[in-house]
Each structure stands twice: as structure tokens, then as C-alpha cells.
Amino acid sequence: MTRGIVAAVAAVLFAAVAAPSQAQGTIRIGELNSYKAQPAFLEPYRKGWELALDEVNAAGGVLGRKLEVVSRDDNGNPGDAVRVAEELVSREGVALLTGTYLSNTGLAVTDFAKQRKVFFLAAEPLTDKITWQNGNRYTFRLRPNTYMQAAMLAPEAAKLKKKRWALVYPNYEYGQSAVATFKAMLKQLQPDVEFVAEQAPPLGRIEAGAVVQALADAKPDAIFNVLFAADLSKFVREGNTRQLFKGREVVSLLTGEPEYLEPLKDEAPTGWIVTGYPYYAITTPEHKAFHDAYVRKYKEPPRLGSVVGYATIRSIAEGIRAANSTDPEKLIAAFRGLAVTTPFGRISYRAIDHQSTMGAYVGRTRLVDSKGVMTDFTYIDGARVLPDDAEVRKLRPAE
Template sequence: MKLAGAITLATASALAYSQDVIKIGELNSYKTQPAFLGPYKMGMELAVEQINEAGGVNGKKLELIVRDDNSNPGDAVRAAEELLTRDKVDVLTGTFLSHVGLAVTDFAKHKQRFFLASEPLTDKIVWEDGNHYTYRLRASTYMQVAMLIPAAVKMNKKRWAIVYPNYEYGQSAVTTFKTLLKQAQPDVEFVAEQAAPLGKIDAGNVVQALADAKPEAMFNVLFATDLAKFVRAGTQRNFFENLSVVSLLTGEPEYLDPLGAETPVGWVVTGYPWYAIDTPEHNRFLEAYQKRYDDYPRLGTIIGYNAILSLAAGIDKADTTETEALVEAFKGLEVDTPVGRITYRGIDHQSTMGAYVGTLAIKDGKGIMTDIEYIDGASVLPSDEQVRQWRPASAN
């Protein structure tokens, strides 16, 4: 029965590929995370337009079919099923929130269909819960935390506080931060920890609880509206004065721009300083995006753009959208992107796309990143030996 099912899936994929278009099924949390996913969709659309104008992939045009997952794992699985059965898509991509990404990762495993998780950050997607059919584009929580550890160690602070959204992304980021900082600085103490419900932070009480512990430094994992509320409450209470901070994602325009003049100066962050990147590949992308949309890109734009580039490169290499051929094609796949060349690792299906690290400042009433450095994702990935301990042997 399993063989018959596999043949049916392969036949369906081959029939779809034989048509004039390649259908990319994308599902995401557009309604609940518009700041990131609006620009993300625009990045995807730009990449599709450019590829189609250049002749498509193996002579076939790309078609993007989008569904909303309502930030709900159950809705995401239903949307993925609909994309496969009703829309007859050739490949699946997308998801934003980590627990939603994990649900679709499991769906791809059981349906034996290729899935490129473009944005969710949880390490489990490629390690503990990794599977044969799923690859991931964006630098994970482990990778981005590892990028911040050198700055945290350089701060030479002993008493650390932690604040994070209480779901998979925040929990995994905190676990990694504690582990890596302890390894680098054994005498560190974690004196306060606040886990806020996603999108429902009681910012004043959270700030007060952290301040009561008298920390010397803080690791922040909050983003979006939770971050804005937290920064405002912390500023009003002078909590950030003389407090050293490292922070995930805060330098991304989606979350930095709304802070404006309230930007917490001096925080060391990961982000996307589009205005300060001067490379030929990024300049070409920036010019094309601004010409198309009369706007500046956000990090979501880059993720969406790179997801389509990756799928196009993988399908071109495989010369088919058949699942097993795509899985093999993505092993060691190299893709030239606006942030440089990235590679999809065969051992864990994680791409080497990196991130920018810098220090927050204010210019003309707006938050910016200064002293930026692009950290190649390959430099902060765990060893092959460590991956083998985390990832199921059956996942490859």
C-alpha cells in the first residue's frame, strides 16, 4: 500500500509538472503578522516576476498560490492539504510562527511532499523534528543566538535577565542562549526570566519583575507589538539605563521602524540594515525592489525573495518537481541571493543564509543599525557530529 501511495503521489507531481506552469503553494500568517508578511509576499512576487520574465524554470512559468494559516497549526495543515488536493501545487513553502512551521513539517513528512520552511526559526524543524522532506531557509534561533554570544561575552556581565514570548521560538532561543553563554562564561548567573504570552504582554509588570532582580545585562527575544510595548515601558521606568542588552530580531525594519525615537540605543541586535549594505548583488536587488514597489525592503522581503530563488534553483537542478528528486537536488544546493551565496546542507537540510549583527542608534528620529557585520550562517552552525546526535537517523 505504501508503494502504491508513493507511485500515486509521484504520478500526480509529474502530471502537474508536465503542464505549462509550476505551482508553488505558500501558506502563512498574513492576517496576524502583516508587518513581516506583507513585504515577504512582495519579495516572493518580485522573484516570480523576474524569473518568469527570464523564461521561467526549464521553460515553465512559476505560479504562486497563497493561503492564510491564521497562525494556527490546525488551520495551517488544512491549508496545506487544500493546496495539494484542490490547487494541485507542485511544492509547498512558507510559515512564520515556529509551532505552525513544525505542524506543516510533520504534515510534509506524512504526505511525503517537499516543503521549504522559509521563515520559522525553531531549531526543531531541521534537528530534533527534522525529516526527509523538509528544508529550511532562514537562519534558526540557534544560529542567530550564536551570532550574539561574542557580544554578550564582551559585555563581561555576570547577572543576566531574560525576556521572551512564551512559545516554541522564544523557548528554544532562551535554551540556546543559556547553554552557549554558560559555555563561554561559566560564572554567569540568570537572575530573572519573564515569559510573556505572544501578543499579550503585560509590559509594565514584566519590566518591574526584571528590574527587581537588578540585572547587569539582558537577553531579549520579544518582537512586533510585544517589543514596542516592552521598550516603551522600560524607557518610562529608566530600566534600560546602564543595562547591557543583546536582542534577537530587533534590528529588522519590521520591528525597528515602529520604535522610532524610542529605539533603545546601544542594544546589540540581529537585523537587516538595508540602507547600509553596499554589495553588487544587494544593490541590484534594492534597485529592482524600489522600482517595482516604490518602497524599501524589509527582512521579510529578503526571505520571500530567497525562498522563490531557492525553489527555482532546486527545480532547475532536479529538472522536475517530483518529491524525491527535489529532496536530492536540495542537498548541497547553492543559491545566489541578495545577501550572497547560500548552501542547503545535506546533513540537516538547513541553509547557510546568515544575518546582520549591529548596534542600535537613532538618526533623524529613526532607529538604525550601526557597526554592522554580516555573519555567514555556516560559521555558526553546529558540527556534523552534534547534528547527528540531534537529528533522527531516518530524517535523511
């Protein structure tokens, strides 16, 4: 046998032996997020997806293969997010992308997914544009967007029958989107409403004293707040000091999330109408199973970020299983209408706009044992507050 024939036979035998090994390789998921910039939400988020990953892999993985998450930090910067996404796809060979926290980084990766034709499940960014104005076939989103959460809060705001409203929000895509939607919805429900003041400090750089004083000077009857994280803490503390909230109703996006409410301790606001996550009082079977597993693993209760991280990996596992593939086009087809069980119950990803029907809890804040909690809360199914197909077609570009 000649040397060439021997080499050829050896190559064939090697390929035959290697093929099963390659087929059993892990399914790599590229995950990027602002871990350093937003640790309050994203440390629990990481724990949530790690728990889901452990559970999926302990049950045999997906399609007979284990899932592997390759995670990178995007520094809360859109340019860095695109660079990291490219690295994950080109160098790490991931099958799909997920993650992002800030709306501007989420939009940057949404566009990247479109350009590179890679599947992207946006976990946390809330701007409407991700699934509507800037939506594309490769991008899906888990969390209820600003439109959905504003639609949950606007009816509660209208019931207050307050005429003069002030607005405060971080001056970037998320804040701008949330306030624009809230104003439009409240105006529709209460035509005589007036918006008498707006304060839009840069994200993470609020001058709380000046902001609070400007709002107080406008003498509003009520306030709509969209601040979160450190900005929220500074705003609440300064507002308490200057008695901005005394005798005024406050409606506030995200403030009921324990990541932002609990650090305020005995300074936590009381009586605010908020969206959030009362993990200590949800008794549904799906939530109890998640809560107990999370506490067993981490010896601490979950946060909303934990739910988002967990539901993200669960969604990806179900999507790959339904597609029987990691091919982007097959994943798109599988995710359109995909149903997933999450700690908040059963959700689905709408075919019309790729938005999930995950909802949120709406209630009032209260101080209990020097800790802010949510009381009188109700879970609002996201499907109830999403626009119909005809409206979505006006909002979302045709594919």
C-alpha cells in the same frame, strides 16, 4: 468505420494534441503564511516573493514553464496551517509547499510534509527543531535558526563581562528555543554567569508594565530579549518610561530588523546588540541589485521579510531547475548541497540537516533622525555558526 473506432481515434488524437499543452502548464507552488496575524513582516515578505516570481517568469520560467504561487493564510494557527496545507496539496494540486512564519505553525507543516511525502521549504520559522529534532527528509529551511542567531550573539554578550542576566521572551517554541540556546552558549563562554530573572509572556499578549517591573526588581546587569513585533514595542516603551535600560546592556534577537525597529521611531533603543537588516548601508553587488529592483517595483525600501520572500522563490526555482523535475524525491536530492544566490550573497542548503547557510547582520542600534538604525554591523555567514556533522547526527533523527 464503426462508432467505437471513431471514438478511439478521436481520443488518441485529443491526447496527442493535449499533451504539449499540459506539459507547458504552470508549476504550482503552495504557499501558506500568517499574513493577517503578522503583517509587519509578511507584507514585505509577499512583495519579496512576488518580485522573484516576476523575475523568474520574465526570464522564461523554469524547465520552460512559468511558476505560479497559490497563497493561503494559516491564521497563525498550527491546526489551520495543516488544514490549508492539505487543501493546497489535495485541491489545488501544488507541486510543493513553502512559507510559514511562527515556529509552531512551521513545525506543524514539517510533520504534514513528512506524513504526506510532499516537499516543504520552511521560509521563516526559526525553531531549531524544524531541521534537527523534528527534521525529516521532505523539509528544508531557509532562515538562520535560533541556534545560529544565538551563536552570533553569545560571543558579543560574553565580551560585555556582565554577571547577572535577565531574560524576556514570548512563551512559545521560538522564544523557548532561543533562550535555552543562548543560556547554554553564554554559560559555556562565561561560566560564572547568573540568570536572575525570566519573563515569558504569551505571544501577542504581553503586560509590559508587570514584565518590566519584574525585570527591574531582579537588578540584572544585562538583559537578553527575544520579543518582537507589537510585544517588542510595548516592552521598549514601558522600559524607557521606567528606565529599565538605563545603565544596562541589552542583547536582542531580531530587534535590528526594520519591521520591528522603525515603528518605534524616536523611542527606538540605542546601544542594543542585535541581529537585523541594515538595508540602507549594505553595498554588496547582490544586495544592490535586489534593493534597486525592489525600490523600482514598490517605491519603498525592502525589509528583512522582503529578502526572505525573494530568496525563497529563488531557492525553489534553482531547486526545480537542478532536479529537472518537481518530483519530491528528485527535489530532495537537488536541494542537498544546492547553491543559490540571494541578496545576502551565495548560500547553500546542507545535505546533513537541510539547513541553509544564510547568515544575519549583527550590530548596535542607534537613533538617527528620529529613526532606529543599525550601526557597526557585520554580516556573519551562517556556515560559521552551524554545528558540525557529528553534532547534527546527535540532534537529528536518522532517516
